[in-house]
Amino acid sequence: MTSTPYTVADVMTTQVVAVTPDTGFKDIAAAIERWKVTALPVVEGEGRVVGVVSEADLLPKEEFHDHGPGLIEQMRRLGDTAKAGSTRAENLMTTPAVTIRPDATLPQAAHLMADRHIKRLPVVDANGTLKGIVSRADLLKVFLRSDDELTADIRQNVVERLFPLSHEAVEVTVSHGIATLTGQVRDHDLIPMAERLAHSVEGVVDVHCRLEEHTEP
CATH class of the missing domain: 3.30.1340.30 (Histidine-containing Protein; Chain: A;)
Incomplete structure (x- = not known):
């Protein structure tokens, strides 16, 4: 009965900075710094999203920079210790990526972000092709x-x-x-x-x- 609910497509950012699986560590870090984002979609082919690489994925390299993890720590944090030795997005990224469709409602996007403890979502079409990105700040645009x-x-x-x-x-x-x-x-x-x-x-x-x-x- 009310007006059509706002969807992710209404508030998402369509100009998205993305990397490919073979993008190097330093290029990923540079892109995060340059564009002031906390995570980047990883795409292949015609733009299909295969993962997301974030600041958190890069931090293990600094954490273990001056000392290698002990055996117990290696076993407890297999993912982080593997990322500490990785140099390309394909080995650093979180996969599969948590994504959302453009026609999803804003409450659906907010619930997914809260449930997965993430700050932004790649927006993909039915084929998994990147169409935009929606952040927590984007969801607040309706209050403007x-x-x-x-x-x-x-x-x-x-x-x-x-x-x-x-x-x-x-x-x-x-x-x-x-x-x-x-x-x-x-x-x-x-x-x-x-x-x-x-x-x-x-x-x-x-x-x-x-x-x-x-x-x-």
């Missing part, structure tokens, strides 16, 4: 929508649709992303739904629902 834009969205896609006969008696105000609905409506049972749908509008921080049922004099 203006109060006027949010007011219009709630009025058009919530109030007018739920209360076609009494929508003119409803006032919608938004201040700093917090929406307030006041007024009288004819169908009391729809008030909780109005509050819930207003909450679902992308960019709304909170909702104060003060709607009341209209009573005939």
Whole structure:
């Protein structure tokens, strides 16, 4: 009933810096520093994502730079000790990459990032081809929508649709992303739904629902 939810495609960055499996260690480190990112997709062929190489993947080389790991540490941290001796992306990257599709919703992307403890996701099509990258900061872009834009969205896609006969008696105000609905409506049972749908509008921080049922004099 509300406007179409924002998707990853709406907020992702389409200009993506990527490396190939044979990219060397120093070139990876230089790209991370130059582009101020924490991770890079690793692609092969026509852009198919095969992994992700991050700062964390590079750190073991520095950690074990002045001393080799002991036998127990080698056994306990096989992955890290292997990366410490690696020089190319194919041996440094985390694979398979955790990716997401462009049509995924922002809550889906946020849940995946939280569940996997990662800060950004390569965005791929059905063939696994890189289309963009979405970061935590990208997911917050919806909260940059203006109060006027949010007011219009709630009025058009919530109030007018739920209360076609009494929508003119409803006032919608938004201040700093917090929406307030006041007024009288004819169908009391729809008030909780109005509050819930207003909450679902992308960019709304909170909702104060003060709607009341209209009573005939």
